Amino acid sequence: MTKKAYASLKPGLSMRHVLCLGWKLLILVSLILCVWAFLRIQQYSQSMGSSASVALPRRTRVLDYQFRGDPKIAFLFLVRKNLPLDFLWESFFENVDKAKYSIYVHSEPGFLFDESTTRSIFFNRQLKNSIKVAWGEESMIEAERLLFEEALQDPANQRFVLLSDSCVPLYNFSYIYNYLQNSPRSFVDSFFDKKDVRYNPKMSPFLPKNKWRKGSQWVTLIRRHAEVMVDDEIVISIFRRFCKRRPPDDESKGKKNLKLQKQHNCIPDEHYMQTLLAMNDLEAELERRTVTYTLWNQSMGNAENEAWHPFTYSYTDAGPQQIKIIKDINNVYYETESRREWCSNNSTSVPCFVFARKFSQGAALRLLSQGIVGKQGQDKIKNDIVEGSFN
Secondary structure (H helix, E strand, O other): OHHHHHHHHHHHHHHHHHHHHHHHHHHHHHHHHHHHHHHHHHHHHHHHHOOOOOOOOOOOOOOOOOOOOOOEEEEEOOOOOOOHHHHHHHHOOHHHHHHHEEEEEEOOOOOOOOOOOOOHHHHOOOOOOOOOOOOOHHHHHHHHHHHHHHHHHOOEEEEEEEEEOEEEEOOOOHHHHHHOOOOOOEEEEOEEEOOOOOOOHHHHHHOOOOHEEEEOOOOEHHHHHHHHHHOOHHHHHHHHHHHHOOOOOOOOHHHHOOOOHOOOOOOHHHOOHHHHHHHHHOOOHOOOOOEEEEEEEOOOHHHOOOEEEOOOOOOHHOOOOOHHHHHOOEEEEHHHHOEEEOOOOOOOOOOOOOOOOOOOHHHEEEEEEOOOOOOHHHHHHHHHOOOOOOO
């Protein structure tokens, strides 16, 4: 009786086993197909990244009307706190048609540009949404983006010049205005460094190494490129995650310091703008050089601490001969690319630099006294500066 009952149940159990195995097989095949599809998408994404063309999505900016009239240059000052060379820039802008320029200042939050801290030309030029900026940190490019975003609110602004608090003009306003407006290109110091160690391999699925660039942060952009920077959501997010400065070596932290020193080291402001434009296939629209001169010195010390630092010009360093040397430069050589960039504007040879840094108050005062910028109000400026020796 028991054996018969068992025999009658056996075929039913077999059918359930068959159905169960069938479902398991179907699920397994589905999982394999999903994994295969994912790998194909990844492979396609990487092949697109390594190709010559990388298209990035960006917001469409629509103006209510097409700007007509005199184009402006937007002077964007990225400063620590105050603007120590405000007296020089006041002379530079003196008697200039205000319809030809705009001024924007990003300073430390809480610091106010008023009668007690600066000259009238910089009143009400300060960004209200400024942030705390640290050298070598991602906050530097965030502050730059804030400046460009604010300047883009004025459709008359067609050229955008990023300047530090130690920058000086090497020519008068009229010369610089024509120099920048006559060129249809942005001026961006940009090159591929074969010896670069800052590229983080973790970027590779999104930002291929052949698009990684380096250069000076002091750029001059046409309006379209400024819009690309402000509208960017892709490259900036990659930099926020993978391009961070390694903390300074601090042996007092013990094992924690050893762990910190193993972190990948990257300086965002020396790579962001250049890489962003490369990722958007806009390098053909650039003069791949900066118009702001910097003299670099290599610090002495042990191999680990050697670094390049910008030379600061003092009063004695800013004589006519020294300035003439800068103004006579007509080409820039990029050793890592074996590329010599001859400086031209619409196929006409021009001086490479119209601005320079880093200049002390004394050096700026000497530029003013030599008539590099202008002599109006020169005596007043001398008296207004705090008494003391200028270096």
